[in-house]
Amino acid sequence: MELRQVKYFVAVAEELHFGRAANKIGIAQPALSQQIQQLEQELGGLLLNRTKRSVSLTMAGKLFLPEARSLLEKSKHAQDLVRRSFEGMVGDLKLGFVESATWDILPNVISAYRSQFPVVKITPRHLHTVHQIQAIRDGNIDIGIIGLPVNDPDLSVYVIRKEAYWIALHPDHCRADPESKIFVSDLSHESFIVTNREVGAAYYDTMVKICMNNGFSPSIVQTVDEIQTMLSLVSSGMGIAFIHESAKNLRNDIIYKPLHDTDQYAYQISLVWRKRESSPIIKGFLKEVRHLYL
Template sequence: MEFRQLELFVAVAEELHFGRAAARVGMAQPPFSQRIRGLEAELGVQLLTRTSRRVALTAAGTQLLEDARSLLSRRADVVHAVQRAASGQAGTLRVGFAASSAFGVLPDIVLRFRTRFPDVKLELDDSESLDVRAALATGALDVAIVRAPFRPEGLIVERLLRERFVLALPARHPRARQKVVALSSLAHEPFVLFPRHSAPGLHDTVTSMCLAAGFSPHIRQEASSWPSVVGMVEAGLGITIAPASSQALRPKGVVFRPLSGAPAHAELAVAFLGPQPSPAVQHFRALAHEAVSRSGKNTSE
């Protein structure tokens, strides 16, 4: 039994006239009648009673009409759902992000996406053990917000913004009274940083910046989430160097100061598998750029 047979049957069941039903579906009456008889033979039941004056549904025909309408409607729903998924209007989008990339713009990107594409389910993954490179390469993730530099083979990485670094330190720290802190003066300070595996680009940029200032940072504690980093800084376990957007969270007991002698910048990027990302990924990418542009952040800051 084919969908086309069901369409023909529904036409004659609703018209109760073979001539009108055949015209409705664009067929000549003889082959139309033959297809209906073939359906009855396939099912082994009589669906219609026919006389020279009228056509009527049998009990089996009445049941098939109900079921056929349901099947044809379901088919249309399936086709519509598949087409929406193919255009990025529905389905699931798996988004990864390291804790250090959640500052500032990520909530805005997610809000914009949910508003524009409410039928796409967003699955966000910020687990500490997340290997973004591998997850994107294997398809476990569809797209990610990452800290640059991030240049794994086979992935497309587009910069969203570029921002300066700031120093985060306990409010009671002696240097908290300074308006600007020289990076070179931090040589003997204990640091709290993200572990390298969770944010390799950010970790390497900070450590390289310190080495250029004449010292290797003494990392006393590591934490994979920004709240944990802030909590350790507030507790006096160390200081940290973070992207300027981290100030938006306004943690209690922690102050931020500009750094002098810190030429490097923190870069935020969107990464996905190339060369032909899915429509949903393209929508997310476009909204990520839009969110940064509308936020007023200067990518050359």
């Protein structure tokens, strides 16, 4: 049984006239009659009573008609679903993100994407950059919002934003005066709170390099996994911290000041995904992000 035969039967059943049904679906009447006969032969009985003057449904035809309509509707739905999938309008998107993306980038890109692709199911996962890279390679996430530069021949990268270094200080710190500037060389006797190198190697190495280039090795008194914890310890007076600019929006009980005399970027937040990715969902997501962050 072919779908076109089902379609032809429904047309004849609705018109109860082979000529009108043939005109309606755009085929010759003899061809229509032949297809109906083949359908009846396959099903094992008559669906239509035919006389020279009229056409009517048999009992089997009356039973088959609603099922035939349902079959055609399901076929149309399946075709529409697949077509929308090819257009990236339906499906699943597994999205990794670093903590700093939650402050503005993550809500902005999800909102923009959902306005254009409201049916796509987004599954966000909070992962450090190194874990996102592995998850992308393993196929556990489709695309990631990461916080470190990546040099991998199998991955594509789109830079969303670069941020300069700032210093987070306790309000009672001697350099918390808003009128004074802070230079790297001023920090040689400070105690530093930094992120663990395992979760932020580029940040850690760049911070150490900046200090070494200015004649001193930083005195690290505490390492942490999250920037929230870092700022909390700064607030306690344990030490100071190198941060990227947008992190100054996280707490209002400490002082943030730009760091002068360095051209090193503290942070690079980017999208990363597998090269040669053909998913229309990922392509649609990338298009929306690029529109937001040209």
